[in-house]
Amino acid sequence: MLAGGALAILGTSIILRAADANDAAGRSYETPHTEIEPVRPLIGEGFLIRPEGKTAAILFCDEDGNEVQRFSGFRFRDSVFHPSRVSVGEDEGGFPAFVVECATPDGSDGTVGAVFAPRGRRLEITYQFTNFTELTPKEGMILRETPSRDAVEEIAHGVFDWTRDPRGGIPFQRDGTFVYTQNYKRRRLGLVAKTTTTEWRDNRALHLPPQLQEDGSYRSTIRVAFAEDASPAMLVGIAEAHPLRVELSTAAPFNIWRSPSDASITATVLNGRADRDVRLRWSGRDFDGSDIGSGETVVSLRSGEFRAVEIPLTMNSRDIGFLEATVRADGDEHYDRTNVAVLPDHEFGDDASHSLFGIAAAYLFDTDEERSLLRRIGARRSRHIYFSSDQLSTYGVSQHRMRTPPSLDAFSDDDKAMVAYVDSEIDRAEAGSATAYELGNEMNRWGDGPYTGDGAAEYVDRWVRAFRRRLRARRSPLTLIGVGLAGMDVPYAKALFRAGFAKYADAFNLHPGRGNVTPDYAPDWRAIRDGSDRTWSYLGALKEARGMIEDHSPGLELWLTEVYACTRPNAWWDDSYRHAASNVLLSAALAHTVGVTSMMWFQLYDNIRANPHGARPTDREHHFGLLLRDLSPKPSLLAYAAAAENLDGASFTRWLDLDIDDIFGLEFETPRGVLTILWSRADGHRLNTESARDGSFYPSPEPWEETWKTKAELSLPSDAGHVTEVDVIGRSRTIDVDDGNASVVLDGAPRMYYGLRSEAFATARSIPGGVRQPSAG
Numbered sequence: 001m002l003a004g005g006a007l008a009i010l011g012t013s014i015i016l017r018a019a020d021a022n023d024a025a026g027r028s029y030e031t032p033h034t035e036i037e038p039v040r041p042l043i044g045e046g047f048l049i050r051p052e053g054k055t056a057a058i059l060f061c062d063e064d065g066n067e068v069q070r071f072s073g074f075r076f077r078d079s080v081f082h083p084s085r086v087s088v089g090e091d092e093g094g095f096p097a098f099v100v101e102c103a104t105p106d107g108s109d110g111t112v113g114a115v116f117a118p119r120g121r122r123l124e125i126t127y128q129f130t131n132f133t134e135l136t137p138k139e140g141m142i143l144r145e146t147p148s149r150d151a152v153e154e155i156a157h158g159v160f161d162w163t164r165d166p167r168g169g170i171p172f173q174r175d176g177t178f179v180y181t182q183n184y185k186r187r188r189l190g191l192v193a194k195t196t197t198t199e200w201r202d203n204r205a206l207h208l209p210p211q212l213q214e215d216g217s218y219r220s221t222i223r224v225a226f227a228e229d230a231s232p233a234m235l236v237g238i239a240e241a242h243p244l245r246v247e248l249s250t251a252a253p254f255n256i257w258r259s260p261s262d263a264s265i266t267a268t269v270l271n272g273r274a275d276r277d278v279r280l281r282w283s284g285r286d287f288d289g290s291d292i293g294s295g296e297t298v299v300s301l302r303s304g305e306f307r308a309v310e311i312p313l314t315m316n317s318r319d320i321g322f323l324e325a326t327v328r329a330d331g332d333e334h335y336d337r338t339n340v341a342v343l344p345d346h347e348f349g350d351d352a353s354h355s356l357f358g359i360a361a362a363y364l365f366d367t368d369e370e371r372s373l374l375r376r377i378g379a380r381r382s383r384h385i386y387f388s389s390d391q392l393s394t395y396g397v398s399q400h401r402m403r404t405p406p407s408l409d410a411f412s413d414d415d416k417a418m419v420a421y422v423d424s425e426i427d428r429a430e431a432g433s434a435t436a437y438e439l440g441n442e443m444n445r446w447g448d449g450p451y452t453g454d455g456a457a458e459y460v461d462r463w464v465r466a467f468r469r470r471l472r473a474r475r476s477p478l479t480l481i482g483v484g485l486a487g488m489d490v491p492y493a494k495a496l497f498r499a500g501f502a503k504y505a506d507a508f509n510l511h512p513g514r515g516n517v518t519p520d521y522a523p524d525w526r527a528i529r530d531g532s533d534r535t536w537s538y539l540g541a542l543k544e545a546r547g548m549i550e551d552h553s554p555g556l557e558l559w560l561t562e563v564y565a566c567t568r569p570n571a572w573w574d575d576s577y578r579h580a581a582s583n584v585l586l587s588a589a590l591a592h593t594v595g596v597t598s599m600m601w602f603q604l605y606d607n608i609r610a611n612p613h614g615a616r617p618t619d620r621e622h623h624f625g626l627l628l629r630d631l632s633p634k635p636s637l638l639a640y641a642a643a644a645e646n647l648d649g650a651s652f653t654r655w656l657d658l659d660i661d662d663i664f665g666l667e668f669e670t671p672r673g674v675l676t677i678l679w680s681r682a683d684g685h686r687l688n689t690e691s692a693r694d695g696s697f698y699p700s701p702e703p704w705e706e707t708w709k710t711k712a713e714l715s716l717p718s719d720a721g722h723v724t725e726v727d728v729i730g731r732s733r734t735i736d737v738d739d740g741n742a743s744v745v746l747d748g749a750p751r752m753y754y755g756l757r758s759e760a761f762a763t764a765r766s767i768p769g770g771v772r773q774p775s776a777g
Contacts, residue, residue, distance in 0.1 A: 012198050012365070012612060013155040016146045016182070031055040031072045031082050039088055041065075042096055044118030045304065047226050049098065056083035058098060058116050059147075060123060060189075060224060067147040068184055068226065069191075073102060074112065074127050074142055075205055076135045081112045091117035091124065108132075121304050122239045123224040129210055130217045137218055141205035144191065146182065154182050156198035157232040158613030158629070162337055168691075169570035169699035170577075171337060172617040173629065177240065179232045180206060190225040190235030198613055227306075234306050237270040244278065244332040245270040245306075246325050253369040255340040255632040263313040263342060265293075267325045271301035273332070282311055282325040284340075287578075287635065287729055289704040292321045299327075315342050318731050320635055322703055339632040343641060343730075348378055349649050349671060352398035353435075355380035356591060357644045358600035360562045363609040371395050374604070377626075377637060378644025383561050383600045385432035392433055400436035400481070401429035402561070404443065408458045422470045429478055438561060439467055440483035442511065444492040456495030459483060460504065468504035481507040484561045488512060488541035493548055502553030507597065511562040512541035515573050518748065519586045520664065521685040538563075539590050546594040558595060562602040563587055565636055568623040572688050572698035578707065579687055581635035581728045582749040588643035589666055589677050589750065592652040601626065601640060635703055635729055642730030646675060646752050658761050663712065663746065667758050676758050679750040682710040708747035715741045720755035727751055 031052075041050040041061075047068075048061050057072040073082040081102040089099040097117035104110055110132040117124045127142065129135065146152045160176030178198060180191040193208055200207035210218035223239035230238070237245035247268045257263055269278055281296040293313040301307060315321060319342045326335040348355075358381025364370060366386065375395045382399035392399065403425055411418035429437045440459070447454035467480055482505045485492060493508075519538040549556045565580035565587070575583055584601075591599045606625035607614060615629055616622045622629070626637040649671045656665030662682040668675040688698045690707050701707055723735040723742040728749050735742045742756065
């Protein structure tokens with residue numbers, strides 16, 4: 001996980017200020033003046049709470065009485081429940097507490113109450129609702145506000161624990177907590193909730209939906225922690241009274257350094273029990289499984305104390321590491337994992353208009369660190385208008401607008417409304433400095449569903465033609481990209497072309513999905529009846545699309561506005577972290593072979609726009625990112641960068657024929673010389689076959705574990721003094737040339753080479769005994 005400071009870069013944030021009595025929707029938030037009998041503040045460790053005095057709102061203060069947060073009731077859409085009475089009592093655990101009654105509408109049988117109970121280092125707030133059948137629980141929001149007239153940034157985070165499936169495989173995250181943080185000098189306030197939607201909040205309120213109780217009432221609980229230099233994970237540990245917690249973090253955005261000399265990681269340990277010694281053990285491996293840092297120590301901690309332990313790492317000039325730390329004491333245990341990487345600076349030559357590489361991000365956070373990362377890995381195109389005009393220039397990016405029509409028959413009886421809609425979309429695209437407009441996303445799933453062709457003719461006749469007419473009338477330079485097909489839906493694509501698609505559009509658009517096969521799998525589509533293999537083979541889909549374009553309109557561009565390598569953990573259909581890196585590189589290389597104009601990777605982050613901080617291990621939509629949900633790098637990220645670096649300015653020359661069984665190759669001309677990409681399919685195209693599966697569950701190997709069983713050692717011709725080999729994550733090594741030949745070892749992972757004499761590959765040969773099984777371990 002990223003350090004608290006670094007993670008704050010990419011949390012979803014809003015700015016809070018002391019609020020006015022009414023909001024923009026006209027709701028009254030003026031807390032009624034109430035005569036409150038003087039009561040002594042209730043004291044926690046490092047904080048106190050007290051009634052406001054002139055109202056029954058509860059103030060959370062530091063130990064000196066300085067106001068930090070004001071809690072003034074609860075709301076459901078337009079219904080606001082303000083506190084009307086405060087008394088001193090106890091919570092269900094017997095802790096001293098303020099018991100708050102809230103005013104309810106006249107004639108209502110419902111009651112709304114809250115309990116504010118300091119419990120050591122945390123404050124627990126519980127709202128309870130009885131006899132309110134007219135309320136919608138999912139709309140519930142607690143009223144909280146800063147008393148500060150200065151701007152206070154509130155940032156949402158998700159803190160999730162790792163777990164292991166008893167059937168094996170890799171760990172994954174679930175069962176987490178959300179925390180909203182606000183900084184006050186050196187201290188950080190954390191509002192911690194199990195159930196909340198981080199996008200549903202404003203200057204006054206944040207989402208806290210009540211949960212149904214056995215007695216028929218509803219209850220909402222939020223916990224508050226306040227600590228110096230505390231990360232979101234430590235705040236959660238304090239607020240939820242965890243007996244033990246460890247967090248791995250770095251100060252580097254995305255846990256990525258430019259140089260290995262900067263590589264170090266911090267393990268922060270929290271003790272939630274009595275004073276005791278805590279044993280901390282950590283381990284780190286690189287992509288080859290080599291140790292980059294391991295050890296153990298004992299940390300003596302007071303009750304409630306957390307402390308950071310700095311751990312040096314030994315990494316190479318370009319590298320990825322996989323870290324795990326475990327803490328144990330008196331039967332309590334907790335562990336954390338994260339990834340780190342070294343990615344040196346690189347300057348790309350291609351400008352955005354000539355680069356293949358883009359990002360199909362469903363969401364971005366718009367920070368300098370994020371934009372710099374996209375530039376560093378070579379993403380030069382954006383599927384959405386996420387960049388300002390200044391950013392387009394600074395980061396060398398082009399972008400387009402993508403929108404799906406409201407429906408196939410929208411505005412069918414109102415030509416003026418149709419023109420107005422199309423013009424408004426073109427206006428938005430041009431205002432965002434877009435170079436293209438993508439008209440629709442996966443509409444082949446509409447109507448009767450995929451593989452039927454349903455709706456294709458209507459789409460062309462009503463929408464593609466309408467956009468082309470308005471673009472011509474306006475003399476707009478926008479490139480018109482057709483709907484992105486979900487898989488190579490041949491019946492739908494044929495229907496598009498029959499309806500005249502090529503007369504109006506500039507680009508055919510495909511989302512070439514892929515299951516548990518390598519990207520170069522290209523079965524004969526006309527001889528195969530397995531729907532999944534027909535639809536979800538990457539190269540097969542690209543070849544079919546290119547063939548269809550050549551048959552109907554050879555000048556039409558081919559765009560791939562969603563390409564992916566899903567890493568849903570322990571899923572038979574999806575990639576392991578290690579396979580995903582290989583598949584990223586090979587997907588990019590193969591896109592060149594069929595003349596793709598733009599390949600946009602889906603996407604930068606794990607998770608979805610509606611839940612950017614959550615964790616759902618079984619939902620594949622949450623696992624398409626180049627970054628993990630903790631914002632640390634997957635091997636895929638380094639593979640994307642390696643592909644962009646080595647294919648920068650590249651022109652595809654040919655497929656190579658080595659006349660050696662199961663060996664495949666591609667050749668490119670690049671500004672750096674001839675690039676050769678080679679791989680073996682001795683182990684076949686099907687992935688995830690090494691272990692038995694249980695339904696869709698497949699025990700994924702760790703990313704440092706090699707799963708290609710067969711290694712092929714070859715002697716390849718070279719007239720250079722040496723050959724440079726680059727692996728899937730961009731690590732390079734030099735291979736000596738002996739008597740005009742270089743010895744290389746191939747398996748299912750593609751490798752890139754400079755210095756080979758590919759025109760003489762007819763002389764390539766297998767080295768006797770060179771096809772072998774890897775040794776154990």
